[in-house]
Amino acid sequence: MSTKNININLKIWRQKNASSKGSMETYKLDNVSTASSFLEMLDQLNEQLINEKKEPVAFDHDCREGICGMCSLYINGRAHGPDTGITTCQLHMRMFNDGDTIYIEPWRSKAFPVIKDLVVDRSAFDRIQQAGGFVSVNTSGNTIDANSIPVPKDDADKAFEAAACIGCGACVATCKNGSAMLFVGAKVSQYALLPQGKVEATQRVLNMVRQMDEEGFGNCTNTGACEIECPKGISLENIARMNREYLKASLK
Amino acid sequence: MANSALLKSSIVKKYWMALTGLFLCLFLAGHLAGNLQLIFGTSQQFNEYALFMTTNPAVKLLSYLTYISIIFHAFDGIMLTIQNKKARPIGYAKTDGSSSSLASRNMAVLGTVILVFIATHMVNFWAKMHFDKNMPLVQKEIDNGMGGKQIQLVGTKDSQMPFMQLDQTGKLSKEFFEMIKAQTQGQYDLEVQDMTKIVNKKTGEVVFIGYKDLHKLTVDFFKDAKYGLYFTIGYVLAMLALAFHLWHGFQSAFQSLGVNNKFTPAIKFFGKAFAIIVPLLFAIIPVFLHLKK
Numbered sequence: 001m002s003t004k005n006i007n008i009n010l011k012i013w014r015q016k017n018a019s020s021k022g023s024m025e026t027y028k029l030d031n032v033s034t035a036s037s038f039l040e041m042l043d044q045l046n047e048q049l050i051n052e053k054k055e056p057v058a059f060d061h062d063c064r065e066g067i068c069g070m071c072s073l074y075i076n077g078r079a080h081g082p083d084t085g086i087t088t089c090q091l092h093m094r095m096f097n098d099g100d101t102i103y104i105e106p107w108r109s110k111a112f113p114v115i116k117d118l119v120v121d122r123s124a125f126d127r128i129q130q131a132g133g134f135v136s137v138n139t140s141g142n143t144i145d146a147n148s149i150p151v152p153k154d155d156a157d158k159a160f161e162a163a164a165c166i167g168c169g170a171c172v173a174t175c176k177n178g179s180a181m182l183f184v185g186a187k188v189s190q191y192a193l194l195p196q197g198k199v200e201a202t203q204r205v206l207n208m209v210r211q212m213d214e215e216g217f218g219n220c221t222n223t224g225a226c227e228i229e230c231p232k233g234i235s236l237e238n239i240a241r242m243n244r245e246y247l248k249a250s251l252k
Numbered sequence: 253m254a255n256s257a258l259l260k261s262s263i264v265k266k267y268w269m270a271l272t273g274l275f276l277c278l279f280l281a282g283h284l285a286g287n288l289q290l291i292f293g294t295s296q297q298f299n300e301y302a303l304f305m306t307t308n309p310a311v312k313l314l315s316y317l318t319y320i321s322i323i324f325h326a327f328d329g330i331m332l333t334i335q336n337k338k339a340r341p342i343g344y345a346k347t348d349g350s351s352s353s354l355a356s357r358n359m360a361v362l363g364t365v366i367l368v369f370i371a372t373h374m375v376n377f378w379a380k381m382h383f384d385k386n387m388p389l390v391q392k393e394i395d396n397g398m399g400g401k402q403i404q405l406v407g408t409k410d411s412q413m414p415f416m417q418l419d420q421t422g423k424l425s426k427e428f429f430e431m432i433k434a435q436t437q438g439q440y441d442l443e444v445q446d447m448t449k450i451v452n453k454k455t456g457e458v459v460f461i462g463y464k465d466l467h468k469l470t471v472d473f474f475k476d477a478k479y480g481l482y483f484t485i486g487y488v489l490a491m492l493a494l495a496f497h498l499w500h501g502f503q504s505a506f507q508s509l510g511v512n513n514k515f516t517p518a519i520k521f522f523g524k525a526f527a528i529i530v531p532l533l534f535a536i537i538p539v540f541l542h543l544k545k
């Protein structure tokens with residue numbers, strides 16, 4: 001595919017800080033290479049804004065290779081934009097046409113307050129993890145090697161698939177209810193499937209779900225949008241597993 | 253721990269939604285089987301069935317479970333919707349619906365339509381069957397042996413008398429009861445109780461039980477010259493909402509209860525078939541009654 005340059009219109013959410021009221025602003029950006037990534041396009045916009053002595057657009061990014069979970073952005077009504085199985089840093093401008101108007105908004109959730117422009121505070125996820133998303137290990141010098149405990153291949157594969165979650169928050173952003181159940185389902189599943197995780201399984205699921213509810217995330221209504229938009233292909237099976245784990249734990 | 257979270261936890265709310273929803277699916281199947289007698293059965297069969305459904309103690313227990321399920325399902329649904337709206341105080345300027353189905357995104361709206369339908373449905377049929385003092389009883393026209401016609405009320409199998417004569421206006425009259433009292437030298441002093449029963453005041457025994465004519469009520473409702481067409485259209489539209497609600501709801505209930513395994517494709521297939529077939533059969537009945545000559 002040959003590269004070309006396109007001219008685009010951008011509608012971007014601008015918000016000075018957490019307490020100010022934001023609004024959608026319109027920008028025109030010319031000569032964007034279709035070979036550039038979406039984040040490079042935003043870099044180009046920011047250069048233009050700096051040259052115009054305007055405040056550049058703040059957005060989250062880090063590894064720019066789809067594994068850190070830092071980039072976000074709700075692009076044209078979809079988390080991580082119009083492609084599947086990718087994060088925003090892996091989205092390229094060849095997905096857009098000359099003259100397109102592109103809407104760029106931050107993740108919208110009560111639990112993910114906007115810090116500035118397109119940057120949201122996702123520390124709610126960290127607090128859910130801290131509530132139970134771990135395995136307690138004895139580190140006093142006689143730690144048992146994890147590989148010495150046999151794990152069925154099928155379980156190991158499923159745990160690995162769940163562990164692929166990078167905590168980007170696309171599931172929350174895309175869910176019409178702002179529910180975090182795909183994230184929590186993946187984190188619960190990744191341990192529930194392994195022998196090392198079974199020890200703390202009861203408290204883990206109860207504590208993580210309680211923290212999730214306290215953070216103000218919505219309730220899951222099984223629309224399945226999260227599974228479609230998840231850049232790491234985390235499946236709804238993980239939510240079902242969390243529901244089973246929660247039932248088991250509640251009855252104990 | 254478990255008890256304190258019985259209503260508050262987001263996951264427990266899903267369990268309740270799923271359990272009440274699946275119970276209501278069973279109710280729908282049972283209700284449909286009864287309704288289909290309006291097409292495939294006689295009016296007598298339908299009215300006998302209606303009498304059974306309103307008097308049998310086991311059915312009564314099930315009916316209370318159904319009322320509770322409907323109320324809880326609706327209440328839980330409203331609570332979920334309010335919380336879910338609060339979870340996103342500022343909405344998106346642009347949304348794209350391609351990642352979920354229309355039905356799954358509009359369960360609250362569909363549920364509200366169904367709830368309004370249930371309320372009107374209960375006013376039109378359930379309340380009349382239970383509380384309407386003027387609910388017609390099943391009548392039969394017979395030859396009076398003198399070339400004329402006579403109207404009789406049809407009694408149930410438990411009645412001492414298989415039928416009860418009516419006066420010329422088609423009503424149980426005081427005069428008729430006086431006549432029986434005179435003829436039996438006061439042995440039979442009759443009065444009407446609970447709309448359908450005629451009891452001998454002297455002995456307390458029930459001499460006659462009539463059938464409430466739910467068949468006539470239903471047919472008249474959908475054949476009504478003025479409103480019958482609107483009632484029929486309204487019914488069909490409500491069933492359309494039900495179909496969409498079930499399309500998402502049936503398989504969603506299993507996911508909420510943690511069932512997502514090798515049976516899931518079969519559950520999804522069955523749920524979609526259920527979502528089409530059940531509301532369709534429900535909707536055919538009023539159309540059939542409305543168009544029937």
